[in-house]
Amino acid sequence: MIFLDEKQKIAVLKKLIQLKTINDHETQAANYLAALFAPYPQAKVQRLTYAPGRDNLVVTIGESGPILGLSGHLDVVAPGNLADWQNDPFIPEIRAGKLYGRGAADMKSGLAAIVVAMLELLAKKQPLAGRIRLLATVGEETGEYGAAQLTKAGFADYLAGLLIAEPTDGFKKLIYTSRGVIDYQVISIGKAAHSARPQFGINAIDNLLTFYRELKIRFAKFTKIDPILGGITHSITKINGGEQVNSIPSKAEMMGNIRTIPAYPNRVFYETMENLINELNQKPGFKLSLTYSFPEEAIFGTPDSPIIQTAQKVYQRLFGHPVEVTGSLGANDGAEFLQAKGNFNSIELGPGSQTSHQSNEYVEINTYLQAIEFYQQFAIEFLKQQQ
Structure with missing residues (x-):
C-alpha cells in the first residue's frame, strides 16, 4: 500500500492519538504500528516488553549495511483538566489546518511521520544503501526507560546515526545538543x-x-x-x-x-x-x-557533523531555506541511545508545535506531511553518504 493519499497519512496519526497511552498501555500503539508493517515480510518487526501492556517496538527495513535509527516514543502525558480542551483529547479534531489531540505535538506526529515514511519506502520498493530502524519506545515521559532497555539489549549498537522525531518548533529547528x-x-x-x-x-x-x-x-x-x-x-x-x-x-x-x-x-x-x-x-x-x-546525561554534539550536514542539505532542497541549527533545553531518548556501542551522532527534528503537555495540543497538518517527505529523503541521502 503506497501512502499517496493525504487522508491515509492523517488517519495513521489520528489512530495513534486515539490510543490512550498515558504513561502506560503502549502495547496498544505497538500493536497498531506492527500491523501496518504486516503486509511487508521484508520488514523485520521485533518487540521488547518492559512490563505487562508496555512493549517497545523495533522495525528494521533494508537488507544490509549501515543502520540509521529513527526514534519516537509511544507514551503521552495525561491530558489534565478536560474542561480546558475544545475537543476530547483522545478524539482528534482538525480545525483550520491543525490537528488537535493529546500527543499531536509530543510526539505521535513525529512517530507517525517516521512510520508512514518507512511504509512508503517499502511500498515503492525504494533501494536503500543500508537499513532504517524504527525505535519506538515506552516511558519516555517518565524516565526514558524504554530507550534504556532497547540500548541495553543492543538495538542501538553501532548505528550510523540517529534522528529523534521530538517536536522542534514546527519542524523549524534542527537540534544537535541538549541538556x-x-x-x-x-x-x-x-x-x-x-x-x-x-x-x-x-x-x-x-x-x-x-x-x-x-x-x-x-x-x-x-x-x-x-x-x-x-x-x-x-x-x-x-x-x-x-x-x-x-x-x-x-x-x-x-x-x-x-x-x-x-x-x-x-x-x-x-x-x-x-x-x-x-x-x-x-x-x-x-x-x-x-x-x-x-x-x-546532557547530549554533546557538533554543529558540523555528517548527519547535521545531510539534514541541512535535504531541508534546504525541500523547503527552499536553511534550517536553524541549535540546542534543546529538554532531554530526550537520545541520551540513552547514545550510551550504546559505537560512535554516532544524534539529531532532533520533528513536526510538533510548541504546545507539548498543554491543553489543545496540536500539529500543523502541512508540517506533518512535510515531515514524512523529509524523513524519506533524509534516510535515502544519509545512507548513501555512509558508503
Whole structure:
C-alpha cells in the first residue's frame, strides 16, 4: 500500500492519538504500528516488553549495511483538566489546518511521520544503501526507560546515526545538543514532639531546609555557560512534610530537578549532593537520604557533523531555506541511545508545535506531511553518504 493519499497519512496519526497511552498501555500503539508493517515480510518487526501492556517496538527495513535509527516514543502525558480542551483529547479534531489531540505535538506526529515514511519506502520498493530502524519506545515521559532497555539489549549498537522525531518548533529547528536532567528526592527523618516543647523533638523540615540552603551555595560554583544551552538550572519542584500544625514534624521530603549541560557530567552533581548528605548526617539529629529518578546525561554534539550536514542539505532542497541549527533545553531518548556501542551522532527534528503537555495540543497538518517527505529523503541521502 503506497501512502499517496493525504487522508491515509492523517488517519495513521489520528489512530495513534486515539490510543490512550498515558504513561502506560503502549502495547496498544505497538500493536497498531506492527500491523501496518504486516503486509511487508521484508520488514523485520521485533518487540521488547518492559512490563505487562508496555512493549517497545523495533522495525528494521533494508537488507544490509549501515543502520540509521529513527526514534519516537509511544507514551503521552495525561491530558489534565478536560474542561480546558475544545475537543476530547483522545478524539482528534482538525480545525483550520491543525490537528488537535493529546500527543499531536509530543510526539505521535513525529512517530507517525517516521512510520508512514518507512511504509512508503517499502511500498515503492525504494533501494536503500543500508537499513532504517524504527525505535519506538515506552516511558519516555517518565524516565526514558524504554530507550534504556532497547540500548541495553543492543538495538542501538553501532548505528550510523540517529534522528529523534521530538517536536522542534514546527519542524523549524534542527537540534544537535541538549541538556541533561537529574530528578532527585531527599527524605529527612526527625522526631515528633509537641510544638510547645520542641526541645524534645527533631524538626525534619528544619534539617531539610538546611540541606537545601547549603546545596544552593555549592551548586553556585557551577558557573560555566554553554553557548547554545546556557547554564545549569536547579529547581525545587515538590515539598511535603509534617503531621499537623502543633507538632514538630517527624518526616519531610523534597524533590528537585537539575538541568545539566555538557560541560558538567552528571556525576559532579551526584558527588556534590552525596557529600553534603554525608556531612550533614554526621551532625546530631540529622537523618537524610537521597535517591535519583532516571537521570540523563546532557547530549554533546557538533554543529558540523555528517548527519547535521545531510539534514541541512535535504531541508534546504525541500523547503527552499536553511534550517536553524541549535540546542534543546529538554532531554530526550537520545541520551540513552547514545550510551550504546559505537560512535554516532544524534539529531532532533520533528513536526510538533510548541504546545507539548498543554491543553489543545496540536500539529500543523502541512508540517506533518512535510515531515514524512523529509524523513524519506533524509534516510535515502544519509545512507548513501555512509558508503
